[in-house]
Amino acid sequence: MTNLFENINDKNIDKLKRFLRALTVNYPKNINVLSNVNLDNYIAIIDKGSVQFIYNDYDGNKTIIEELKEGELFGTLLSSITEEVDCITKEQTQITYIEFNDITNDEIIKSEFYIVFIKNLIKLLSDQVKNKNNRIELLTKRTTRDKLLEYFRMQSQEKGSKTFTIPLTYTELANYLSVDRSAMTRELNYLKEDNLIKTNKRRITLLY
Amino acid sequence: MTNLFENINDKNIDKLKRFLRALTVNYPKNINVLSNVNLDNYIAIIDKGSVQFIYNDYDGNKTIIEELKEGELFGTLLSSITEEVDCITKEQTQITYIEFNDITNDEIIKSEFYIVFIKNLIKLLSDQVKNKNNRIELLTKRTTRDKLLEYFRMQSQEKGSKTFTIPLTYTELANYLSVDRSAMTRELNYLKEDNLIKTNKRRITLLY
DNA sequence: ATATATTTGTTGCATTTGCAACAATTTACA
């Protein structure tokens, strides 16, 4: 995974951040991040840790919209951040905020590492689109079975093996695929009965 | 909608494209675009027209994955473009291809409109993420009813009115929401019975 | 203008799925 400051040495990272007027904040676990942010049009990068975006229903229900990990982006530029959405740190988390307009401010564009930075940023944004495309591909499958099989196919391809360990808990996976967890467990059992997969905890083997 | 060459005059656009070694191609209707592309790691921008990405099933079924219009992006950088996917022009369409590495080639970074171009590109990519996020928000709704209501809410907000005309045919909408079209029609009827909406062709009025 | 293609409307039926309500197991942490 590329990070925003890939191929820039530590000294220059500090300089770069100063030029960008970037704001880097360290949060403890379980902090509502958005409540502290007073920026206008910004991109936020998760340097370390992870956050959950939680949608608060009109009648008090909470839905996890997404979970972002190291290297992932959010911000007004990328998503409609509304009143109803909280962004909660899942662990100690460091986030860097950059104002959109500062991406091309006078100071930064003259620096010798600007090009590298821009390339990193574009790469990160592209990866973000790629991730979303993958999730959309899963979500558009009509049945839980197809969602699971497609997810396993992707994992298998990524890991280069018919056997792999999924990087999510089953609860998180159900959320990611947007299906009921218990119904998903049921479908996993059917897949096993049909000899399409074998599982051991979160270790999956494709049998076809 | 921002376009890649926003705020750059026509003369400079030509220069910019030359510097970027950008390839601009005009396609007639119903052409398979990807079959002609011989680039490595690229971003493609739809300058004019529209395309459909179509997934070809192992047993001959076709599914429309997505439809991209003017200003939207695709390419190896943004999506896994595989054997099974075709990209078909829906009308006469102009597409510009840019190699990722050329985004920061020596010639281009010295030009006076580079900054504008970079900002446009980042804006376009961000918009792309935003679009995907919106679609994901819809797709994660568990019922057709909720998908429709959320879609209408978004449209209503965007248009700033309780009455608006949806920019898709109902067939396309069903595809976008990934639900069966006939089941969607049924649900639309329920929504009308429940006095939540009124429709006239593709003109929707929210009654709440 | 007319034939052809596309979109829309409708309905029965089988299947899938969400939901609820548990128990059992595993993990986190004070």
Added chain:
DNA sequence: TGTAAATTGTTGCAAATGCAACAAATATAT
């Protein structure tokens, strides 16, 4: 280490939805 919290497993049931197979209405092309 012990207790609380989170995750996983299971199942009955009602509701939602995909699918198929049409007819009707629009739109598109020659």
